[in-house]
Amino acid sequence: MNQRQKLELLAPAKNLEFGIEAINHGADALYIGGPTFGARAAAGNSVADIAKLAAYAHRYDAKVLVAFNTILRDDELEDAQRLTHQLYDAGVDALIVQDLGLLRLDLPPIALHASTQLDNRTPEKVRFLEEVGFSRAVLARELSLAQIREIAQQTSIQLEFFIHGALCVSYSGQCYISHAITGRSANRGECAQLCRVPCTLENRDGIALAKDQHLLSLKDMNQSANLQALAEAGISSFKIEGRLKDLSYVKNVTAWYRQQLDAIMAGQPQWQRASVGRSRYTFTPQPEKSFNRGSTDYFLHGRQIEINSFLSPKFAGEPVGTVSRLGDKWLEVQSNEIFHNGDGISYFNQKKELVGLRVNRAEGNRLFPAETMRGLSVGTELFRNHDQELEKLLEKKSAERHISVNMQLSDTDEGVSLQITDEQGVSASVALALVKEPASNPERAVTTLQEQLAKLGNTMFVADKVELTLSQPWFIPVSSLNALRRDAVQQLELARAAAYQRPAPSTQRSPLAVFPQQKLTYLSNVYNQQAAAFYQQHGVGTIAPAYEMNQESDEVSLMITKHCLRYSFNQCPKEREPGFKPESLVLKMGKDAFRLKFDCKRCEMHVLGKSKQSRLSK
Structure with a gap:
């Protein structure tokens, strides 16, 4: 590790206001969507607003990165090239890129970051990206510490890793189920989030192992306990997910990780902050009080149970006690917590459905909800998913830097x-x-x-x-x-x-770098002629078009995921007695059925299906 390695806290910015508050609350860098071509189509911003944000961030030596991470059609390349220059002129520090066809365009002298949508999982892939001009790679969320360490040891590129927020169940860039069912492509920033809908899991005989559960919904990432281990493994940028989250989430979670990273760097001369200025807060950061589906550190320390959130993809909240008494329009809670008017309370009813209540009035542990209490009984566990006192603090000016x-x-x-x-x-x-x-x-x-x-x-x-x-x-x-x-x-x-000096773009642009694969399937997301030409230039002989270009297709992997339903339902042959033969499984999502294939050698699950167009034509 280089002496005085800079550790960067990278926060999401839905818009100009959110970006400014992320800086105020301690972010070293922001990532934000531009007018188009960002992987969150609902979170676009004007170049003028991005210029204002860059000017504000640069006051603290903080960076502004623009998500430019969709795959592009041929007719979009000219507009994309023009936009890269506009963003550079606006003061943007780097572009986060998925489509490698961009590297064949006339780009400004701006740093390029390889989006996690490029499926950055191996030293060979990351080393290639470094050789062709990327200064940073955003690693796949599924990696273990050992895998991260191996990549760091074999490359000199900056490494970025998600530390908090929502998890995509599929490897990023390898999910096509949204496009298959709705025509909305995740690789084009239009994901329908079908992984959060209820599903049924059946065996070959049609017997349901689970019914109407959120079988593809995962808990949210929380690497609070692993920040130092990640830094020691080679991560220099710590990324918070959430360009679609609300402002209180951005404030609360950014402040929390600012404090955690500062505590780690204190007394550690090999690390330093990536920006300047200290933030002071009017509140105590508590990430468990902001939207989350429960917490997991995913596969960082290997496969583990309960990475999933089968009951609900919503925010249940933090446990606050159990119902001790019920009246006509009130309930009492056995709890040591202090409740306030306006708190949000939730619970799971007898059907395992998440029900929410707003506390109209709190008198000690006696709560008077604004809604009718359905499916609530003595002994029911309660959660708080809206802490009115914290939210009131976060609605106001809550930090100065x-x-x-x-x-x-x-x-x-x-x-x-x-x-x-x-x-x-x-x-x-x-x-x-x-x-x-x-x-x-x-x-x-x-x-x-x-x-x-x-x-x-x-x-x-x-x-x-x-x-x-x-x-x-x-x-x-x-x-x-x-x-x-x-x-x-x-x-x-x-x-x-x-x-202020923007980070210099990489000087490496090796035309002789050889891509690790000689044959590309639809999984490489080649959507335009420039992308195809880029891969051909780097030694690839056979290139299949992107899934989004196929109107007819055979059954293919619509999702590739480390989350395994065999494992979740005690069907994993690695975990069972010798000779155990797991059943064939089918996942049903509404009227759609998907066969599941299990690659036990790689410890991966494939959700198989055809495109919607193909299925409709039969």
């Missing part, structure tokens, strides 16, 4: 000068001409000078030290002193803006 500065007031021939220097060593100096008159009360004058200069108010700076190097304390009118301080702050902001 300041950069520490040292201030020095010195004599000049014409008067005095104020030099202000920030924690990175960037400085600015402003002079004030005045007739020097000794202060009538020197001790009081020293205190006044220091106090007035330290009043940095609503600026982005906070005074760490104010030093007076004067031959003696002078009388300086407070109005003049304030103007001197304002001018110095303004000049420092200009100096910081001038000193």
